[in-house]
Amino acid sequence: MVLAKATVDVIWAPKGATKSVFRVTVTGEPPFKQKRVYTLHAKSDTFAAQEGIRLFVEEMEREPVKAKD
Numbered sequence: 001m002v003l004a005k006a007t008v009d010v011i012w013a014p015k016g017a018t019k020s021v022f023r024v025t026v027t028g029e030p031p032f033k034q035k036r037v038y039t040l041h042a043k044s045d046t047f048a049a050q051e052g053i054r055l056f057v058e059e060m061e062r063e064p065v066k067a068k069d
Helices: 045-062
Strands: 004-012 020-028 035-042
Touching: 004 045, 020 045, 035 045
Parallel strands: none
Antiparallel strands: 004 020, 020 035
8 A cells, every 4th residue: 555645736728618737746655655746637626636646646656665674
């Protein structure tokens, strides 16, 4: 299981548009203590956060966990 939190910043939100552009910073908890930044198009900041975390989890599950010495 990958535990992570997301912080979302609005980059561009035009009036009347169905989607905005967000910068999503995802930070993982050990043993996945890494940070990733994604630029995403989404309907809301909530959807952007969910997609950022989904991408982070997908990426972390592909990488082997490094054991601490």
